Amino acid sequence: MKTGAAGLGSLLHRALDPAIAVLALIVASYLADRQVDTPEWILAVMAFALSFPGGLSFRAQPPGQLRRIAANWGIVAGVLLAIGIALGSVSTFDVEQLAFWGVGTPLMQAAAHWIGPKVHSRVSSLRRHNTAIVIGANPHGRALVRAIQSDKTSQTRFTAYFDDRETDRLGPELEVPLYGRIEAVADFVRANHVDHIYIALPMASQPRILKLLDHLHDTTASIYFLPDIFLYDLIQARVDIVAGMPVVAVCESPFYGTTGFIKRLSDLAITVTALTLTLPLMVAVAVAIKWTSPGPVLFKQRRYGLDGREIVVWKFRTMQVQEDGATVTQATKEDRRVTPIGRFLRRSSIDELPQFFNVLQGRMSVVGPRPHAVVHNETYRRLIKGYMIRHKVKPGITGWAQVNGARGETDTIEKMNRRIEYDLEYLRSWSLRLDLQIVLKTALQAMRRDPNVY
Secondary structure (H helix, E strand, O other), X not given: OOXXXXXXXXXXXXXXXXXXXXXXXHHHHHHOOOOOOHHHHXXXXXXXXXXXXXXXXXXXXXXXXXXXXXXXXXXXHHHHHHHHHHHOOHHHOOHHHHHHHHHHHHHHHHHHHHXXXXXXXXXXXXXXXXXXXXXXXXXXXXXXXXXHHHOOOOOEEEEEEEOOOOHHHOOOOOOOOEEEOHHHHHHHHHHOOOXXXXXXXXXXXXXXHHHHHHHHOOOOOEEEEOOHHHHOOXXXXXXXXXXXXXXXXXXXXXXOOHHHHHHHHHHHHHHHHHHHHHHHHHHHHHHHHHHHOOOOOEEEEEEEOHHHOEEEEEEEOOEXXXXXXXXXXXXXXXXXXXXXHHXXXXXXXXXXXXXXHHHHHOOOEEEOOOOOEHHHHHHHOOOOOOHHHHHHOOOEEEOHHHHOOOOXXXXXXXXXXXXXXXXXXHHHOOOHHHHHHHHHHHHHHHOOOOOOOO
């Protein structure tokens, strides 16, 4: 959990692009001679929520930034348009107003991304640089130095490492000189103007750390502890306060507090839109299934949901069997259990549409790790490290793994492991923009035949 100026700066970075989208709507309304009224404010709130977090950085902007800005805004505008069509509210707005807004938003965002680093660089040059040292020339201590040194906007200049080991035991050439042993830190700090001290010692060295902190108490330097726990594969790691005590979250859901509310709100908005647009298709599919093969229209299967609790997931039936016991055989190429219409439904992903009702129930999300049959969970949780972490969030109708080709039959441990890697990457880097990208990619892939799905 970031605090102070750093936390405020991070919030500004994430909120500026969404705020520009709102400002652009106000400007577009003025240019179209339209009053900013209740519909505009509702649209502004939706645009802000769908655009958050923004991608403004005060570092030099990479090539293709304008293309990425336009693509991100295109996804947001497309979702808003789909919702407007589904709810019949598009006619509430003026065509000229929407045109100005649609074009003006990415242009204003691009201008902010171009001007921001230049203004920040000028302001930064007026500020005094901080001097820092690192105690512990180990991999994560050196990684911190390299990361800060590579950031051209950083105000921190490292001057020395301190470590009890000899230079020849510290690996490749150090980024800054090794000044001496850890016992010399306090004298060095008192003799030199050191602003920041980074302690990168392993947590097993707790007595040494406490002794070191005791020696540093009579200095004015800011002291930071870089625990070696962050060398591990963490999910949504953050520092928090619980009952007045500092705690470190090492494996947590990205959907807590405000983000959980935003996630649920986006799920409901996308689900209502999808059901409105696809309900006639779902009725036609149900009739076709009932006419072409004996058995129920819907296939229900027990799967693991949030926190590993069992849920019942609905799909259109695509097979002649209803497996949900101790053995569940995955569909294979030319599988005779798949009905003729079922093969089309599976390849087009239309069989997944009933899961939007699971989303309305709150059991699933539109985007998240795909749920597996209970028997498969019990098998793979013993074979793949971190497998059950994917259940820190609700399962999804589609996911990051699916749009990256990791879908269909998982007949080898390598295929399932690849899918889990994508699922965990989604948990680490979730944003509403990522969800919208996955939804759009899923819709585009549904229009094409997927050779991985049988």
